Amino acid sequence: MPVFQRAVIVGVGLLGGSIGMALRRRGLANQVVGTGRRIQSLLEASSLGAITEHTCDLSAACAKADLVVICTPVQSITDYVKQVAACSLANNALITDVGSTKGRICADLPDSVHKYFCGSHPMAGSENSGVRFASDHLFEDRLTIVTPTRTTPKILTERTEQLWQSLGCRTVLMSPQQHDCSIARVSHLPHLIAAALAGQTADDLLALTGPGWRDTTRVAAGNVELWRQIITDNRLPVLESLRDFTNSLQQWISTLENDDQSQLIELLQRGKQQRDQASGAAHHAQPDGTN
């Protein structure tokens, strides 16, 4: 991976801060510039070593930048990409993002921007937000989905993949639409189920919750506004996956109503099999129960 002269992080929170830290630790960027609206976050990022300099002025941050990573909430990404593309970037600049949705973001961008921009979604993060939770290890052994459109130059797609690989990720290519349908099922649906489960737990039962309930609902502790934007952006695929899920719960209900033991075993086995396979599919990147 060639070293970036001037990498810019727009929105230095958990993900942006972790990118800055990883770029610095791995010697991948000479300058790591943090920018965003809140000076307090930039000062905190600076004191934590996530960035080497900071400014609230986006144009100043992006002047001669050869890498810009947009790490803001999903509904601001399109605007930021347009603004960044209008700055005096270096000739070979790459703009990418870390948004959890891709279809609307890519569709809303004008064609002219696609020569700079290739979307990406690192499957990392946690229910915590803020640069104080950032870590230079956050991306190691994680998967990043890179989502070129039909107009993205091949070289830009390759450079986006190289960026994430240089931060320790595996990468996979998908269209923005394929990304959104897949991620609805493996990320957005689980969030919504966790929130529904936590939300319907009565107050007097909260003190009885053990590790099972707490793991199953962990993601529900995430930032409400970030998740409102994600679910709204990806509303129709999420709705479809939720309808499918309620249908599968109907099967559990009839199994219990009929006390159908062989069906109960089959349902439990199917769940265990997919869970065990997923651990395998992730190459045991993280030991179960600790990630």
Next chain:
Amino acid sequence: MPVFQRAVIVGVGLLGGSIGMALRRRGLANQVVGTGRRIQSLLEASSLGAITEHTCDLSAACAKADLVVICTPVQSITDYVKQVAACSLANNALITDVGSTKGRICADLPDSVHKYFCGSHPMAGSENSGVRFASDHLFEDRLTIVTPTRTTPKILTERTEQLWQSLGCRTVLMSPQQHDCSIARVSHLPHLIAAALAGQTADDLLALTGPGWRDTTRVAAGNVELWRQIITDNRLPVLESLRDFTNSLQQWISTLENDDQSQLIELLQRGKQQRDQASGAAHHAQPDGTN
């Protein structure tokens, strides 16, 4: 807590092994006898220091025992309690268990047994089973629900609470029925939801799963036969909680269908509030995401 002369663990797996280790480390028992059907498990428990002696002969194990803890799958507990109560126990013997269900177990016991037996359910464990995952810390800062019936002598209930407190637990008293209805919602329902979510994830999506999916589905990796027994034992309360949950998902579906932003915010906030409160209710015994 008075030291036990001879503590017997029936079924030395994750929970039984952890009880043995904790009794030994805390100097709470002079002898810790492991018993069960499989000599291989007993030898492994012995080599890991979970027990001081072992035998496959239940009567020999229980001779003069003043504590017997049944740590077998739930559908065997009643039989074991009856068998143990018929052994030559010490006069002041206490029999308890660690089963995840309580109503049927207590109802199936003859009155004569209740002078020895008081049920309990430590809210600890993991998706792993087997003594190799046992730990002398497993019960620290956990909650154990103790479930006396109307015929349990008060002194026996107190001694059962003292036992768990001496292993590091907080304790709470409930009737067996109240236990089952509560635990259906905070433990059995989450298991079933995790299994349903994992089970309906298509093979080609497994490689895309990140920490959110993996936490939400972690418990689905648990032992199928143990969970078949638990869900079957507590079928009607689990069914009721599952029906309530599918009703709450209907609310999410209509919220998404109508793109009702204020309702979406309310649902997400409610989930986050209950999740955050549960972390508080558990006195931050375990940092989020690691338990």
